[in-house]
Amino acid sequence: MQNVTVYTKNNCIQCLMTKxxxxxxxxxxxxxxxxxxxxxxxxxxxxxxxSVPVVFSEDMEPVKGFRPDLLAKLSKAI
Known part of the structure:
Protein backbone atom coordinates (compact mmCIF):
# COMPACT_ATOMS: atom_id res chain seq x y z
CA MET A 1 0.00 0.00 0.00
CA GLN A 2 1.23 3.49 -0.78
CA ASN A 3 2.09 6.12 1.76
CA VAL A 4 -0.33 9.03 2.05
CA THR A 5 0.57 11.95 4.30
CA VAL A 6 -1.74 14.83 5.14
CA TYR A 7 -0.26 18.07 6.44
CA THR A 8 -2.77 19.89 8.64
CA LYS A 9 -3.15 22.46 11.39
CA ASN A 10 -5.50 22.88 14.35
CA ASN A 11 -9.04 24.24 13.82
CA CYS A 12 -8.84 23.92 10.03
CA ILE A 13 -12.16 23.02 8.41
CA GLN A 14 -10.54 22.17 5.07
CA CYS A 15 -8.13 19.85 6.89
CA LEU A 16 -10.98 18.16 8.72
CA MET A 17 -12.94 17.67 5.50
CA THR A 18 -9.88 16.31 3.71
CA LYS A 19 -9.28 13.73 6.44
CA SER A 51 -1.30 26.83 3.50
CA VAL A 52 -2.78 23.49 4.49
CA PRO A 53 -4.11 20.92 3.91
CA VAL A 54 -1.60 19.36 1.55
CA VAL A 55 -1.85 15.66 0.72
CA PHE A 56 1.24 13.83 -0.51
CA SER A 57 1.08 10.37 -2.06
CA GLU A 58 3.40 8.23 -4.15
CA ASP A 59 1.03 7.98 -7.12
CA MET A 60 -0.09 11.59 -7.63
CA GLU A 61 1.03 15.17 -7.53
CA PRO A 62 0.42 16.79 -4.12
CA VAL A 63 -3.17 17.87 -3.49
CA LYS A 64 -3.37 21.39 -2.07
CA GLY A 65 -6.50 22.50 -0.23
CA PHE A 66 -9.74 20.55 0.08
CA ARG A 67 -10.15 18.94 -3.33
CA PRO A 68 -12.67 16.10 -3.16
CA ASP A 69 -12.36 15.62 -6.94
CA LEU A 70 -8.63 14.92 -6.67
CA LEU A 71 -9.07 12.81 -3.55
CA ALA A 72 -11.50 10.65 -5.52
CA LYS A 73 -8.80 10.15 -8.18
CA LEU A 74 -6.35 9.25 -5.44
CA SER A 75 -8.72 6.55 -4.20
CA LYS A 76 -8.69 5.01 -7.68
CA ALA A 77 -4.89 5.21 -7.94
CA ILE A 78 -4.41 3.11 -4.82
Missing part, protein backbone atom coordinates in the same frame (compact mmCIF):
# COMPACT_ATOMS: atom_id res chain seq x y z
CA UNK A 20 -12.99 12.83 6.48
CA UNK A 21 -13.01 12.34 2.71
CA UNK A 22 -9.88 10.16 2.77
CA UNK A 23 -11.48 8.01 5.46
CA UNK A 24 -14.70 7.84 3.44
CA UNK A 25 -12.72 6.48 0.47
CA UNK A 26 -10.96 3.98 2.71
CA UNK A 27 -7.56 5.62 2.27
CA UNK A 28 -5.29 5.22 5.25
CA UNK A 29 -2.98 8.14 5.90
CA UNK A 30 -0.58 9.62 8.38
CA UNK A 31 -1.13 13.14 9.64
CA UNK A 32 1.48 15.80 10.31
CA UNK A 33 0.21 18.85 12.16
CA UNK A 34 2.37 21.87 11.29
CA UNK A 35 1.44 23.59 14.56
CA UNK A 36 2.80 20.69 16.61
CA UNK A 37 5.67 19.59 14.34
CA UNK A 38 8.27 22.21 13.40
CA UNK A 39 9.92 19.82 10.94
CA UNK A 40 6.61 19.38 9.09
CA UNK A 41 6.19 23.15 8.84
CA UNK A 42 9.75 23.54 7.54
CA UNK A 43 9.18 20.76 4.99
CA UNK A 44 6.06 22.44 3.59
CA UNK A 45 7.71 25.86 3.45
CA UNK A 46 10.73 24.38 1.68
CA UNK A 47 8.38 22.88 -0.91
CA UNK A 48 6.76 26.29 -1.45
CA UNK A 49 3.45 25.67 0.30
CA UNK A 50 1.96 28.43 2.43
Missing amino acids: KTLTQYGISYSEKNVENDADALTFLKDKGYQ
